[in-house]
Amino acid sequence: GPLLAVVGTQVILAFLIFGRFPSDAEEALKLAGLILLGGGTEVAFLRVVRWPPSFRRQRDAIAAAFGALSASARSGGDVPTTLAATELDQASDLLSASGFVGRDDERALRGLIDEARRMRVGLVALIGLRRRLSVASPDSSALAPIEQALQHLGDALERLSHAIDRSRTDPRIVEDTSALESATQAAFDVASPGDAGVLVASCVERLRALAGQVRATENLLGHGIHGGWHFQTHQLSRLGAARSILRDWGMTLRSNLTMTSPALRHAIRLAVAVPVADLLSQVAGLPRPYWVPLTVAVVLKGDFGSLFTRGAGRVVGTCVGATGAGLLIAGLHPDRAGTAVAVGLTAWGAYTFFQSSFAIASTFVAAIVLLLLSITQINTTTTALDRLLDTGLGGVIALTAYLVWPTWSSGQARRAVARLVIAQRTYLAAVPTVALGHEHSSSQLTALARQVRLAWTEAQATIARSLAEPTKWRVDGDTAQSLMAALLRVTQAAHAIRVEKVTPAPGEPAQPLRELRDGIDVALGRIVTALEENRTLTSLPPLRDLYADAANNETTSRSTVLALDEIVDAIDTAGHLLQGNTLEQAGRIST
Numbered sequence: 001g002p003l004l005a006v007v008g009t010q011v012i013l014a015f016l017i018f019g020r021f022p023s024d025a026e027e028a029l030k031l032a033g034l035i036l037l038g039g040g041t042e043v044a045f046l047r048v049v050r051w052p053p054s055f056r057r058q059r060d061a062i063a064a065a066f067g068a069l070s071a072s073a074r075s076g077g078d079v080p081t082t083l084a085a086t087e088l089d090q091a092s093d094l095l096s097a098s099g100f101v102g103r104d105d106e107r108a109l110r111g112l113i114d115e116a117r118r119m120r121v122g123l124v125a126l127i128g129l130r131r132r133l134s135v136a137s138p139d140s141s142a143l144a145p146i147e148q149a150l151q152h153l154g155d156a157l158e159r160l161s162h163a164i165d166r167s168r169t170d171p172r173i174v175e176d177t178s179a180l181e182s183a184t185q186a187a188f189d190v191a192s193p194g195d196a197g198v199l200v201a202s203c204v205e206r207l208r209a210l211a212g213q214v215r216a217t218e219n220l221l222g223h224g225i226h227g228g229w230h231f232q233t234h235q236l237s238r239l240g241a242a243r244s245i246l247r248d249w250g251m252t253l254r255s256n257l258t259m260t261s262p263a264l265r266h267a268i269r270l271a272v273a274v275p276v277a278d279l280l281s282q283v284a285g286l287p288r289p290y291w292v293p294l295t296v297a298v299v300l301k302g303d304f305g306s307l308f309t310r311g312a313g314r315v316v317g318t319c320v321g322a323t324g325a326g327l328l329i330a331g332l333h334p335d336r337a338g339t340a341v342a343v344g345l346t347a348w349g350a351y352t353f354f355q356s357s358f359a360i361a362s363t364f365v366a367a368i369v370l371l372l373l374s375i376t377q378i379n380t381t382t383t384a385l386d387r388l389l390d391t392g393l394g395g396v397i398a399l400t401a402y403l404v405w406p407t408w409s410s411g412q413a414r415r416a417v418a419r420l421v422i423a424q425r426t427y428l429a430a431v432p433t434v435a436l437g438h439e440h441s442s443s444q445l446t447a448l449a450r451q452v453r454l455a456w457t458e459a460q461a462t463i464a465r466s467l468a469e470p471t472k473w474r475v476d477g478d479t480a481q482s483l484m485a486a487l488l489r490v491t492q493a494a495h496a497i498r499v500e501k502v503t504p505a506p507g508e509p510a511q512p513l514r515e516l517r518d519g520i521d522v523a524l525g526r527i528v529t530a531l532e533e534n535r536t537l538t539s540l541p542p543l544r545d546l547y548a549d550a551a552n553n554e555t556t557s558r559s560t561v562l563a564l565d566e567i568v569d570a571i572d573t574a575g576h577l578l579q580g581n582t583l584e585q586a587g588r589i590s591t
Contacts, residue, residue: 004249012274012297016290058109059164061091065116066161069123074154076147077127081120082460085453088113088120108220112164115217119157119210121449125499126150126206128492129199132566137196142187142203149183149207152176156214160221169221173214180211198558206499262407266302273300273401277394287386295394300401303409305468307402310358311395317362318391322384324363325370329380336375343371366391408473409466410584411534416462417483417583418531420455424490425524427452428567431498445498452491460484475583483577489570493563512549516564519546523571530578537578543568 018031065087071079092113130146156176163170184207191200256263277296281289299314301307325346328334334342350364366387374380427448463484466475519541530537547568551561 009297012270013294016274016278016294016297020290058091059167061087062109062112062116063161063165065091065113066157066164069116069119070154070157070161072127073123073150073157076130076150077124081124082453082457084116084120085450086457088116111220112217115213115220117446119213121495122206122210122213122499123153124492125496126203126210128489128496128566129203129206131492132562133196133199133203136199137192140192140196140200141190142192142196142200145183145186145190146200146203146207149180149187152180152183153207153210153214156180160214160217163218163221169218173218177211177214177218180207180214184208184211198562202496202559202562206496209499262302262409262412265405265407266300269401269405270297270300273397276401277397280397281390281393286390288390291387291390292394292397295391296398296401299395300398302407303465303468304402304406304470305465307398308468311399313357313359314362315388315392315395317359318366319388321363321366322370322387325367325374326380326384328367329370329374339371339375343368346371406473408469409462410469410473410475413459413462413466413475413480414531414534414583416455416459417480417487418528420452420459420487421524421528421531423448423452423455424487424494425521425528428490428494428520428524431494449495449498456484456488456491476581479577479581480583483574483583486570486573486577489573490567493566493570496563496566497560512546512552516543516546516550516568519543520567520571523575527571527574527578531583534582534584536580536582537575539579540572540575543572 023031065084068079068084068087069081072081072084091109130143130150133140133146134143153176156173159170159173159176163173184204187200187207188204191197191204255261258264273296274293277293278289281292286292295314299307299311301310328342332338346364346367350361350368353360353364369387370380370384373383377383427445430445430448463475463480466473466480467477468474520543523540523543526537526540547564550564
């Protein structure tokens with residue numbers, strides 16, 4: 001994970017830098033004490049400026065989630081709701097990690113997270129329904145009021161985001177909710193009979209549910225999300241969680257002890273490239289040879305896109321930062337007090353931009369290094385040139401190490417999409433009506449939907465990494481994106497069935513519905529096999545014929561029939577894409 005990656009990187013840097021200055025045990029302990037003192041001072045300062053502790057970070061994450069939901073509603077789904085889900089997971093994790101002293105408003109914050117998660121599922125279903133309505137009946141008079149309702153929903157969600165951030169409600173939320181309900185009623189009034197009317201009715205139902213959830217969220221804010229303190233005795237039981245964490249780490253380590261694991265291949269590359277860079281820099285007699293392997297350790301990544309971006313960013317950032325700091329020192333000749341101020345400002349810049357722009361952060365880091373060295377050295381121009389040369393050399397070594405033994409992401413992308421289809425297959429088997437008689441609790445459905453969303457995020461990220469690689473080794477971008485679009489339709493239709501909360505008829509389901517259920521399961525299984533084995537798909541069950549028989553079943557609601565139609569069409573589309581290509585063939589037909 002990120003934490004252990006940071007620890008490992010810092011260990012490498014410590015060996016590279018402090019290993020240049022051998023000392024006895026007493027001096028080493030003194031140096032370690034100074035490092036601990038510096039880190040402890042930073043932590044203590046953060047504790048002081050943030051006292052008293054609060055749910056500030058949790059509120060920020062929840063507010064960001066509502067903001068992401070607002071953007072998704074206003075864009076009609078162009079902004080994915082996965083951004084909101086990520087923020088909600090972060091807020092939930094932060095609440096779960098609270099310490100022995102708790103706050104009385106924790107329950108209200110958890111209520112906000114629950115409401116936001118329900119809204120996200122409903123919004124995904126609504127967006128899918130609206131898209132299907134625009135395709136089935138592009139001239140429908142209900143489309144305009146539905147679009148207006150989505151805009152009003154976006155306004156209400158944005159105001160909720162600001163209200164959560166400020167810990168107080170906003171009376172304009174009520175106005176936005178009223179406007180949302182008026183537009184919803186307008187859509188209902190102009191609904192026409194037939195399939196288009198069923199889709200409009202489903203959209204109206206989802207909009208009314210979302211309006212109720214907005215009101216519930218506003219009521220939670222009205223009760224306040226700030227409160228007093230209490231001691232949480234139940235947190236004592238979490239001390240035993242360390243054993244579970246260590247067990248998870250062990251399982252992760254064992255699962256990656258194979259030469260096909262990108263993590264292990266990256267570890268081997270790093271273990272070879274850093275010592276080689278260190279040896280070359282010493283043989284070349286560079287003034288500060290540790291800068292070269294240090295650059296390799298920071299720049300070398302497990303995927304080509306990150307390596308290329310970070311390598312270029314570090315070289316450009318170092319050039320700009322070293323030049324700027326050199327001109328500042330040469331022109332102003334700051335004393336120690338002036339240097340301290342400059343170091344503080346550049347450190348602030350490095351921390352500020354580290355997460356958003358590695359190139360800008362590298363600019364500030366290079367400036368910090370030169371400013372600190374200027375205290376003991378006179379010729380800062382030579383130092384700046386050395387820094388630039390060593391950084392460029394380290395970047396070249398890192399890129400060479402990756403190209404000598406690369407790990408292209410096309411196979412990872414293919415397997416990630418397969419895991420997504422597996423998650424969807426499990427979710428579809430549990431959704432009411434599709435499960436045809438199998439009962440699942442709301443918490444089980446929520447957990448399964450979350451697995452689909454996490455698999456979707458992983459697949460999208462892996463495909464994006466692959467598309468950043470050379471054309472010869474990347475996935476077929478057109479096939480991959482089209483396949484993901486088809487799978488998104490499957491998820492949206494499944495959400496639409498789930499939020500409808502239709503209870504299956506008692507007894508054995510009708511034979512056509514059982515056959516359609518089994519056909520969907522078999523089709524998804526064949527798609528998974530084709531993806532896992534990297535081969536073209538031979539055939540799928542006749543889902544369209546099975547659907548035609550099942551659509552005449554009187555026990556199934558019309559809206560569910562339309563959702564099943566969407567699922568069948570999306571699966572057929574995915575199958576068609578894989579019958580002529582595999583993701584790793586870049587469009588070439590397998591023979």
